[in-house]
Amino acid sequence: MSAVIYPTTNLTATEQLKFERGEGVYVYDNNGKQYLEGLAGLWCTGLGYGNKELIDTISDQLGTLSFAHNFGGKTHQPAMDLADKLAAMVPVENAKVFFGNSGSDANDSHIKMLRYYFNAIGKPEKRKIITRESAYHGVTVAAGALTSLPASLAHFDAPVDALGILRTDSPHYYRGVQGDECAADFGTRLANNLEQLILREGPDTIAAFIAEPITGASGVIVPPPGYYEKIQEVLNRYDIMFWADEVITAFGRTGNLFGCETMNIQKPALMTFAKQLSSAYFPISASVISGDMYEPMVEASNEVGVFGHGFTYSGHPVGCAAALKTLEIYERDGLYDNARDVGAYMQLKLSMLARFEQIGEIRGEGLLGAIELVEDRASRTPAVNLAKRVTKACEDNGLIVRNVAGNTIAMCPPLIITQDQIDEMVDKLTLSLEQCL
Ligand SMILES: Cc1ncc(COP(=O)(O)O)c(C=O)c1O
Numbered sequence: 001m002s003a004v005i006y007p008t009t010n011l012t013a014t015e016q017l018k019f020e021r022g023e024g025v026y027v028y029d030n031n032g033k034q035y036l037e038g039l040a041g042l043w044c045t046g047l048g049y050g051n052k053e054l055i056d057t058i059s060d061q062l063g064t065l066s067f068a069h070n071f072g073g074k075t076h077q078p079a080m081d082l083a084d085k086l087a088a089m090v091p092v093e094n095a096k097v098f099f100g101n102s103g104s105d106a107n108d109s110h111i112k113m114l115r116y117y118f119n120a121i122g123k124p125e126k127r128k129i130i131t132r133e134s135a136y137h138g139v140t141v142a143a144g145a146l147t148s149l150p151a152s153l154a155h156f157d158a159p160v161d162a163l164g165i166l167r168t169d170s171p172h173y174y175r176g177v178q179g180d181e182c183a184a185d186f187g188t189r190l191a192n193n194l195e196q197l198i199l200r201e202g203p204d205t206i207a208a209f210i211a212e213p214i215t216g217a218s219g220v221i222v223p224p225p226g227y228y229e230k231i232q233e234v235l236n237r238y239d240i241m242f243w244a245d246e247v248i249t250a251f252g253r254t255g256n257l258f259g260c261e262t263m264n265i266q267k268p269a270l271m272t273f274a275k276q277l278s279s280a281y282f283p284i285s286a287s288v289i290s291g292d293m294y295e296p297m298v299e300a301s302n303e304v305g306v307f308g309h310g311f312t313y314s315g316h317p318v319g320c321a322a323a324l325k326t327l328e329i330y331e332r333d334g335l336y337d338n339a340r341d342v343g344a345y346m347q348l349k350l351s352m353l354a355r356f357e358q359i360g361e362i363r364g365e366g367l368l369g370a371i372e373l374v375e376d377r378a379s380r381t382p383a384v385n386l387a388k389r390v391t392k393a394c395e396d397n398g399l400i401v402r403n404v405a406g407n408t409i410a411m412c413p414p415l416i417i418t419q420d421q422i423d424e425m426v427d428k429l430t431l432s433l434e435q436c437l
Helices: 052-064 077-089 103-120 141-146 183-201 227-237 291-304 317-332 335-355 384-396 419-436
Strands: 019-023 026-029 034-037 096-100 128-132 165-168 206-211 241-245 270-273 285-289 359-365 368-373 402-404 408-411
Touching: 034 419, 052 317, 077 096, 077 285, 077 317, 096 103, 096 291, 103 141, 103 206, 103 241, 103 270, 103 285, 103 291, 128 183, 165 183, 183 206, 183 227, 206 227, 227 241, 317 335, 335 359, 335 368, 335 419, 368 384, 384 402, 384 408, 384 419, 408 419
Parallel strands: 128 165, 128 206, 206 241, 241 270
Antiparallel strands: 019 026, 026 034, 096 285, 270 285, 359 368, 368 408, 402 408
C-alpha cells in the first residue's frame, strides 16, 4: 500500500484499479486491459487521451516559458489571450476572468469576489449564498460548504452558517414530486419556496444563487422545463445574482456551448469553469464575473493598495496555453456539434434501457447521462447495492462509469466519442445490467 491518501474513497478499500496509459476514449490498466472511459476521467477529458496536438502545445509552452505569474500586473500572452477568448464566449456582460487551478478554488474565488464587491458598494450585509440540496460545488472549506452531498459534509464541520450558506430544494422532479403534482407545478412550488426563503432571510442579505445547470456528482439531475425561468424571475425580483457553476456542463457537454444555453438560463452574473476547459491536460479554472461587478472592485483595490487575492498558479502559462489549444480544437473539429449529435444518439440508446424494471429514471442532455436504479418502480426505493454491483460489472466488462448519489450510474464520455463507441458503451452497460439483475 502506498502513502497516498485517496480522495473520495472509502479509506478501508483503496488501490482498486491502476491505470497506465490512455488513447482516444480508452484507458488501459497495468495488466493491459482496455476500458472505454465512460466518464471522461472525472467529467473532464473532453479530447480524450493522447491528443498529440495538445501535448505538443503544452510541451512547446513548457519550453518557451514554463512559469510566469500574474501578481502585480505581470502578464504573458497565453493568460491575456485566454481571458479575452473566454470573455468573448460567455453570456456574461463585459466579462472579466480570474484564473485558478480547480473548480473548488474557482468557486472560493467567487465567494471572495462577491464579498469584495458588496463591501465596495457599501452593502456588506448582502453576502449570503443560496445553494440547493443535491449540489456539488467542490470540497475546499468554502466550496465544500456549498456542496450538499452528505459525505462531503460529514465530519468536516464545514462553516455553513459562518459563510451564510442557505439551502433550497433539489430540482429533481422524480424524487421531489408531491402527490400527483405535474412537473410545471413542481417548478412553481420550488420557485415559491425559494421566494419564501429569500423573504425570511431578507433579500438585502442574499448575494447570489448558485446552480449547476444540470448537476453532475449529485446524480445528473436535469430540472424540468420551466424551472429555471421561474427561479430567475424570483432572483431578478430581489436583485440576487445567478451564479452558474459550469465546471461539468460547459464546452459542449450538454449539446450546446454552455449548460446555461441548454437550460435557458439568461445572462448569469457569474460563471465557473474548470475540467474540460483544458481537457484536463493541465489543471486550470476560471471564475468569470460581469463588468458591473468588476468596476467597484477596481476602486476598492485602489483604496487597499492591491486586490489581495491570487494563487501562485493563477494564469499559469502552460494551463492557459493548454486551454487555448483545447478550445481551438473543440471549435475547429466540430466537437460541440459532435456532442450535440452523438449526445442525442446516446440519450436515445439510454432511453431503450427502460425495459429494465429496476431502472427508475433515465435522464441527461447531450453527452451527459444517467440511469437511476430502484428496488421497484412503484416504491422508487433506491437500489444502492445494485448500482454498486452494476458499476463493478461495467468495470469487469471494460467500461468505466461512475456510481453517484447512491443509486445512480453516470455517463459523461469524452466529446470525441463516435456513434459506434456509444454503441459499445451502451452494449457493455446493458450486459452488466443483465448480469446483475
Ligand atoms: C459542478 C462542479 N463544481 C465544482 C467542482 C470542483 O472541481 P474540482 O474537483 O476541480 O475542485 C466539481 C467537481 O466535480 C463540479 O462537478
